[in-house]
Structure formats: C-alpha cells, structure tokens
Amino acid sequence: MKGKGLGIVVPIALVHDCQYPVVIDPASKRIDPSSFHWVLNPLDTIALEQALRIKDRFPGSWIRGICICPPFLEGILRECLAAGADEVVRVWEEGAQEADPHGIAVILAATIRTWPFHLILAGWRRADVEHGQTGSILAELLGLRQVTSARSIDPRPDSGEVRIEQRASGKIFTLSCPLPALVTVEKGPMLRYPKFPDRRKAARAAVLCLGLDSIGLTEIPSPLIRLERMTPPKPKRRSALGAVAGLSAVAMLQRIVSGGAPARRDGNIHHCPDKMSALKVARLILDEKLVTLP
Amino acid sequence: MDEIWAFVEYSGEKILRGSQEALSEAVRQATKLGWRSTALVAGHQIPPRVLESIGRFGVDRALVCDEESFSEYSTYLYTDYLSLLLRRQAPKVLLLGGSAVARNLAPRLSARLGCGLVTEATYLHHQPDGFHVTRAAFRPHVSMIFSFWSPDLCMITLAPKVMEVERIGPVGRFAIETLGLRHRPLLSQKDTVKVERVVREMPSQMDLSDAEVVVAGGKGMQAGENFRLLEELADLLGGTVAATRMAVDMKWRSRDSMVGVTGKVVSPGLYVACGISGAIQHLMGMQSAETIIAINTDPNAPIFRVATLGIVGDAREVLPVMIDAFREARSDADRQENSA
Numbered sequence: 016m017k018g019k020g021l022g023i024v025v026p027i028a029l030v031h032d033c034q035y036p037v038v039i040d041p042a043s044k045r046i047d048p049s050s051f052h053w054v055l056n057p058l059d060t061i062a063l064e065q066a067l068r069i070k071d072r073f074p075g076s077w078i079r080g081i082c083i084c085p086p087f088l089e090g091i092l093r094e095c096l097a098a099g100a101d102e103v104v105r106v107w108e109e110g111a112q113e114a115d116p117h118g119i120a121v122i123l124a125a126t127i128r129t130w131p132f133h134l135i136l137a138g139w140r141r142a143d144v145e146h147g148q149t150g151s152i153l154a155e156l157l158g159l160r161q162v163t164s165a166r167s168i169d170p171r172p173d174s175g176e177v178r179i180e181q182r183a184s185g186k187i188f189t190l191s192c193p194l195p196a197l198v199t200v201e202k203g204p205m206l207r208y209p210k211f212p213d214r215r216k217a218a219r220a221a222v223l224c225l226g227l228d229s230i231g232l233t234e235i236p237s238p239l240i241r242l243e244r245m246t247p248p249k250p251k252r253r254s255a256l257g258a259v260a261g262l263s264a265v266a267m268l269q270r271i272v273s274g275g276a277p278a279r280r281d282g283n284i285h286h287c288p289d290k291m292s293a294l295k296v297a298r299l300i301l302d303e304k305l306v307t308l309p
Numbered sequence: 310m311d312e313i314w315a316f317v318e319y320s321g322e323k324i325l326r327g328s329q330e331a332l333s334e335a336v337r338q339a340t341k342l343g344w345r346s347t348a349l350v351a352g353h354q355i356p357p358r359v360l361e362s363i364g365r366f367g368v369d370r371a372l373v374c375d376e377e378s379f380s381e382y383s384t385y386l387y388t389d390y391l392s393l394l395l396r397r398q399a400p401k402v403l404l405l406g407g408s409a410v411a412r413n414l415a416p417r418l419s420a421r422l423g424c425g426l427v428t429e430a431t432y433l434h435h436q437p438d439g440f441h442v443t444r445a446a447f448r449p450h451v452s453m454i455f456s457f458w459s460p461d462l463c464m465i466t467l468a469p470k471v472m473e474v475e476r477i478g479p480v481g482r483f484a485i486e487t488l489g490l491r492h493r494p495l496l497s498q499k500d501t502v503k504v505e506r507v508v509r510e511m512p513s514q515m516d517l518s519d520a521e522v523v524v525a526g527g528k529g530m531q532a533g534e535n536f537r538l539l540e541e542l543a544d545l546l547g548g549t550v551a552a553t554r555m556a557v558d559m560k561w562r563s564r565d566s567m568v569g570v571t572g573k574v575v576s577p578g579l580y581v582a583c584g585i586s587g588a589i590q591h592l593m594g595m596q597s598a599e600t601i602i603a604i605n606t607d608p609n610a611p612i613f614r615v616a617t618l619g620i621v622g623d624a625r626e627v628l629p630v631m632i633d634a635f636r637e638a639r640s641d642a643d644r645q646e647n648s649a
Contacts, residue, residue, distance in 0.1 A: 046447070
C-alpha cells in the first residue's frame with residue numbers, strides 16, 4: 016500500500032448514452048453497434064468523484080480505475096485520468112463484449128485480486144442495460160464485505176472502517192463496515208470538470224492494457240444468462256381504455272382525447288367547486304394505481 | 310414436482326409490496342405449469358399475520374426460518390443460509406421482489422450458487438427451454454429478453470410495481486414448514502456490516518429527485534401555512550413537497566425544494582401541481598413526470614397543456630377533499646388487511 020492513505024479501485028463501465036436512441040438490427044435482433052454513443056457510466060463517475068474526495072481528504076491515497084473495453088474506446092477512459100485518477104487499467108480480449116454481468120465480474124475479480132486496496136467503489140448499475148449485478152458478484156468473488164446503494168461514504172482509516180449512509184424503504188441507515196470493502200453508489204456529486212493542463216497530461220498518459228492471459232484466465236467466462244433478442248418496447252396501455260370507476264362516458268372520452276399531447280389543452284378538465292371532481296380524481300389515482308398508499 | 314419459490318420480505322405485520330408481487334407471480338406461474346409454489350420467509354418472531362397474509366396469495370407451502378440471527382438483514386448470513394437451502398431443496402426458480410434487499414442479496418446469492426440472474430423483470434414466459442424473462446433497457450428504447458443457460462435454478466428479481474398483485478381472498482390451504490439455522494454464519498458478528506443508526510426519512514427530507522410522488526405548490530397556495538395541505542397529501546402518498554420559484558421567493562418553502570430550470574429537475578411517477586400556472590421555467594423541471602395532475606383556478610393556465618388530468622378550482626378547497634379520500638382509502642386498506 017502506498018503511503019498512509021487509502022487504496023481505492025474504481026471499476027468503470029463504458030455505456031451507451033441513453034439520450035440517443037439505439038437502432039435494433041431486425042435480422043440479428045441486437046442493437047446495431049453503429050448506433051452506440053459511448054460515455055463513462057454516469058454512476059461510475061459518481062463513484063470516481065467519491066474516490067477523488069476521499070483522496071483529497073486523505074493525502075497519500077491512490078485511485079486506480081479498471082475497465083473492460085476495446086482499444087478504440089481508450090480515449091474516453093482518459094477522462095478518468097484527467098479528473099484525477101492515478102492510473103487506469105484496461106482489460107480486453109476479443110469476445111469480452113459478449114460477457115454477461117457474472118463474466119464481467121469474474122474478469123474484474125481476476126484482475127483486482129492481486130492488487131492491494133482498501134476500498135472498491137463502483138456505480139450500482141450500468142445506465143444502459145441496468146443489470147445492477149456486477150458489484151455484488153465482484154464482492155462475493157473477492158470475499159469482500161459489501162454495501163449497496165450508498166449515498167455518502169466516510170472512511171475512517173484509523174479505526175479501519177468506513178461509515179456509509181444508505182436510504183431504503185423510506186429510512187436512512189447509517190452503516191459501519193470494516194475495510195476492505197466494496198461499496199456501490201447510487202447518488203452523489205457529479206464528477207469534477209478537469210482542468211485543461213490535466214486533460215493534456217491525461218492525453219499523453221499511458222493506459223496499461225491487460226489480456227486474459229496476464230490476469231490468469233484462459234477464456235472469457237461462460238455466461239449464465241443468454242440474450243435471446245431485443246425488441247422495441249410495447250406501447251403503453253392507455254389507462255383510459257380500462258375500466259375507470261366513477262367517470263362518465265364524456266369524462267372517459269376526454270381522457271382518451273387527452274392522451275395525445277397536442278389535444279391536452281382543455282381536454283381533460285374537471286370543474287370544481289362541486290368538489291366531486293376532486294373526489295373523482297383521488298379515486299382515479301387509486302383505481303389506476305398511479306400510487307400505492309404506503 | 311418442480312417448484313417456484315418467492316422470497317418474502319415484511320415490515321411489521323405487512324408483506325412488502327415487492328414481495329406481494331413476487332408471491333402473486335409465483336402462484337400464477339405455478340398454476341400455469343402445474344408446479345408447486347413456495348413462499349420463503351426468514352426473520353425473528355415473525356408475526357402470525359405475515360404467515361396468514363402469505364396464505365391469501367394461494368401458495369402451496371411456506372418455508373419459515375424464525376431465528377434470532379435473522380432479526381436484522383445481513384448479506385452474509387442470508388447468502389450463506391439461502392445458498393445451503395436452495396442447494397438442498399433445488400427449486401427451479403427463485404423470485405424476489407424489487408427491493409433494496411433483493412438488489413443487495415440476489416447477485417451475491419447467484420454468484421455463490423453459480424446460477425443465472427435476471428434483474429428488473431417485467432414479464433415471465435415459460436418456453437420449452439426454460440423461462441424467458443423480459444426487462445427494459447436503454448430506456449425507453451429497448452426491451453431485452455433473456456433466458457438461462459442452465460436448466461437448474463434460475464433467479465429473477467422483479468421490476469417494482471409492474472406485476473399484478475392477486476390475492477385469493479380467505480387464507481388458502483397451505484403447509485407451513487419451519488426450518489432451523491443448521492449452521493453457524495461463516496463470518497463472526499465483528500466482521501459484518503453493522504447498522505449504527507436508522508431514522509425514518511421524513512417527506513421533507515426526501516431527495517426531490519428520488520421521490521416517486523411529488524406534490525408541488527405555487528403562488529396559488531396564497532400563503533406559506535397552506536403548504537401544510539401539500540405536506541399532508543405528500544405524507545399520505547409517500548411523496549415529498551416541492552415548490553415553484555415564486556413560492557420560494559415568497560419564503561414559503563426553502564430553496565432546495567424548488568423545481569424548475571434554476572431548481573431541481575424531477576421525473577416522478579406522479580406530480581401534483583397545486584396553484585401552479587405553469588411558467589415555462591417550471592415546466593422544464595417537471596414535464597417528464599409520468600402523470601401530472603394540475604389544480605388551478607385559471608382554465609387557460611399553461612400547466613393544463615402538460616397535465617394528464619386537470620381540476621379547475623382553488624387548490625385550498627380541492628386538496629382537503631383529496632386528502633380525505635386518500636385517508637379513507639388507506640383506512641379501508643388497513644381494515645381489509647386486519648380482517649383477513
């Protein structure tokens with residue numbers, strides 16, 4: 016371990032930016048790779064920012080990013096270096112793009128296993144396929160303690176633990192977890208904007224690339240789940256076409272008309288003060304299951 | 310006989326919504342395929358009402374592990390215990406509801422067992438080669454359909470609030486089998502993650518961008534004290550309160566509850582806009598909400614252009630009626646639950 020700080024590993028995924036639509040190839044029923052817009056997984060960038068803040072607090076800490084990605088995406092990875100990561104390691108082997116979450120975790124575990132570290136910080140899921148599995152599987156493969164969906168991370172190297180705030184089921188949990196540990200983050204500050212000199216430095220920095228043989232694997236791990244096909248999602252059922260309790264035929268029609276955005280103006284207005292409208296709307300919210308009462 | 314299991318989580322005497330969905334789906338699939346449906350519940354001093362409620366879903370049997378060690382959720386203990394149990398009893402499918410525990414437990418358990426896991430399932434369909442599971446990805450552009458390589462155990466977590474909850478009414482005939490904790494946890498208590506503190510998140514503390522329900526008020530609320538109506542409604546719906554810039558400038562609400570271009574951008578399932586005319590700066594912060602209900606006295610207010618449903622009226626008059634209706638609905642649901 017270098018210095019007195021903490022060693023932090025941040026697994027980084029490169030994902031499709033979901034602001035852009037993807038095209039599904041009708042023959043292969045898979046996404047046409049040319050429609051991908053690659054970016055750093057936003058949740059992983061939050062994990063990286065958390066790591067950078069820890070590094071700011073505890074001088075001597077180091078951050079190593081690890082990513083499974085092909086050579087042509089190496090440029091995007093350099094953003095991590097520009098933001099302040101000390102090192103980025105890229106792992107690649109032809110066929111790795113077919114690995115499922117378990118396979119990805121096996122490759123990451125094989126690489127990280129030999130490194131000394133205190134914390135692994137990762138986004139809790141990829142922003143595109145949203146499996147949300149790799150962090151927990153990685154913790155299991157490395158035999159680490161895990162905390163998922165952290166909101167704030169407060170390491171205490173003196174007592175050899177990390178304090179984590181986690182929100183679930185309307186409650187705020189404060190957890191303490193002995194180090195080393197794996198923490199997946201759900202929310203947090205955005206990744207800092209790199210300074211221009213740091214960008215230039217990152218552009219010249221070397222990115223270590225490892226093949227499977229150098230991490231002790233002979234082949235891409237066999238997947239446990241199989242992608243059968245991808246399809247555009249089915250259109251949402253228009254709720255107004257279902258049975259709506261307490262609404263007149265006219266009101267039902269108004270709801271159907273108001274389903275289209277341009278027709279929404281004046282399309283679906285209940286006039287008070289008879290107060291019945293308020294009651295109807297409240298009933299409608301419940302009948303249509305727009306909310307589940309806690 | 311092949312089995313499909315549902316993992317049950319409860320709070321107090323109530324089964325959590327996600328687990329209700331998992332139980333319903335397990336029973337639906339078991340009925341369709343002629344399999345046996347099993348509910349698996351672990352905890353300490355499990356209230357009898359929880360077991361009664363499980364019976365109302367029509368499962369064939371419930372496996373109950375009531376041990377002091379399960380009084381608090383622990384990833385390691387649950388992973389150790391469930392992996393041994395699943396290996397021994399070898400069900401075909403384990404369903405988990407969409408919850409924080411499922412998110413934490415399911416991947417770790419699947420890695421321990423070396424079985425496939427598909428998360429956030431929206432639809433299950435049994436084919437000759439096993440279950441095909443549909444889930445959303447690249448939102449909102451794609452549905453992905455997964456199957457499992459191994460014919461043995463497959464694990465599936467459900468997307469929240471997608472599957473229908475179906476109860477059969479009175480408690481059905483089902484077997485309750487009590488299990489013991491036949492092994493010691495692999496890690497000592499000292500080594501595990503400890504819960505130092507738990508506090509209930511008040512609606513006012515809830516992060517706006519996380520809330521599934523947002524009740525927002527604007528200038529039409531007339532005074533800061535009228536926001537207590539919004540707080541009451543938000544509390545009933547399990548949501549949080551937001552405000553427009555105007556309400557914030559009037560010091561009716563704090564700046565961190567402001568929705569709009571200069572405030573927060575929210576995208577909840579339900580957005581109730583009370584006394585908000587709908588200035589473009591505000592609309593830009595909330596128009597991606599799934600359902601928008603607008604209450605405003607002016608029928609020409611721009612908010613009605615984006616609203617799914619509108620009420621022309623004074624929010625101060627409309628809200629008490631809605632609050633009463635929701636309160637009544639909640640006490641009805643509680644009565645039903647207690648009488649079952």
